[in-house]
Amino acid sequence: MSLLITPSPATETADGPWPAGARFGADGHAEVGGVDLTKVAGRFGTPAYVMDEADVRLRCRAYRAALPRAEIAYAAKAFWCRAMAAWIRSEGLALDVCSAGELAVARAAGFPAEKIIFHGNAKTPAELRAAVDERVGRIVVDDLTEINRLAALVPAGMRQKVLVRVIPDIEAGAHAAIRTGGEDHKFGLSIAAGVAREAVNRILRQPRLELVGLHCHLGSQIVAAEPYEQSARVLVEQLARIRDAHGVTLPQLDLGGGHAIAYTSGQAGLAPARLGSLAATVERRCAGIGLPVPRLTVEPGRAIAGPAGVTLYRVIAVKKGLRRTYVAVDGGMSDNPRPAMYGSRYEMRMIGRATHEGERDFTVVGHHCESGDTLAEAVALPADIRPGDVLAVAATGAYNHSMASTYNMTGRPPVVAVSRGKARLVVRREGLDDLLRRDVGL
Ligand SMILES: Cc1ncc(COP(=O)(O)O)c(C=O)c1O
Known part of the structure; x- marks a missing residue:
């Protein structure tokens, strides 16, 4: 297995879109936090958000080193769950919340109230x-x-x-x-x-x-x-x-x-x-x-959570159009509304297998009933990409999980935390049972 370090050196935290612990090999092997991403896709299903704990911690420390006498309050709106609260707390940061819900998660995780700004x-x-x-x-x-x-x-x-x-x-x-x-x-x-x-x-x-x-x-x-x-x-x-x-x-x-x-x-x-x-x-x-x-x-919110996150999707269809070829995945605007809202651009890679084909441009779209459900335009991917392949999208740690919806009655993806070679489910997938439970009927 030939491993290659991505351009995200651990000392310069703002330099690349991938987590500091991301490694990619020419054979398609991809890992974050020492965990094989293809195995994460297999074990937890797709789409799935993967969060690199070490990357979050690194970014907290970079802020503390840059502004040693200042208070660094993590903005929970970027990405929030009890695991994140535990990491932020143990790195000595304060917290900014903007709703009773974010406050409830903080308190459920034992985040000290006096360090919270509402x-x-x-x-x-x-x-x-x-x-x-x-x-x-x-x-x-x-x-x-x-x-x-x-x-x-x-x-x-x-x-x-x-x-x-x-x-x-x-x-x-x-x-x-x-x-x-x-x-x-x-x-x-x-x-x-x-x-x-x-x-x-x-x-x-x-x-x-x-x-x-x-x-x-x-x-x-x-x-x-x-x-x-x-x-x-x-x-x-x-x-x-x-x-x-x-x-x-x-x-x-x-x-x-x-x-x-x-x-x-x-x-x-x-x-x-x-x-x-x-x-x-x-x-x-x-x-x-x-x-x-x-x-x-x-x-800071995005600057702590954003590059720590990678989203994994499985390719469902590859469809040739007159002008473009579409790669359709099993997620989309419900798990990442940013391209549709702000025209945001993302970097992605096919992972999990070797290919000797060259790259060509594809339009990566989601599975929602909305023509604006495009995750990326003109993105270079291997020419032989096919259904069943896994795509990893960089810098999705902020304003993806926190902005996710259940559009088209699609349950929100799980969050898998990776660290030192171990993957742990920290937010479970939202299932049809969860969605149906809210609908009390006539
Ligand atoms: C008051 C306040 N603080 C902090 C943030 C975090 O912004 P960012 O995630 O871009 O750092 C926001 C974002 O909307 C905000 O409204």
């Missing part, structure tokens, strides 16, 4: 109650009406720590649907329109709320550190304004997540090391206006 632009009263009842460390205020509602839920003798999410008015991010830092998005409170200022005034008047800092999140798939430097400058100015207006020095500054990963070889990600300068920017800016340096928080 987000959401439209938190329901029940979610606010769950956050307060669970004693989450911080709640991010994203709406004026939320302030009274939240304060009313806090029991006497307790003070709930809150951050205010402001709009720094910086446009960054790979796609309009994932940009959130500019005016006229549904997230955050406008500095320019005076709403952020009003939120601060109201919170400071609430004895059961303790304002501890400001928050912003610019968007996702941001490839440069510069937009973060800009947002840090805007937020430090706001901290100074609050100090001048109210005599209150806020100790925290949360710059959100959104750090890009490579989805295909040659695409640029934003390596955590490149964010190291953020701490210095904040320090310089604070020194310039005589403000104590706040503790920095960053909230």
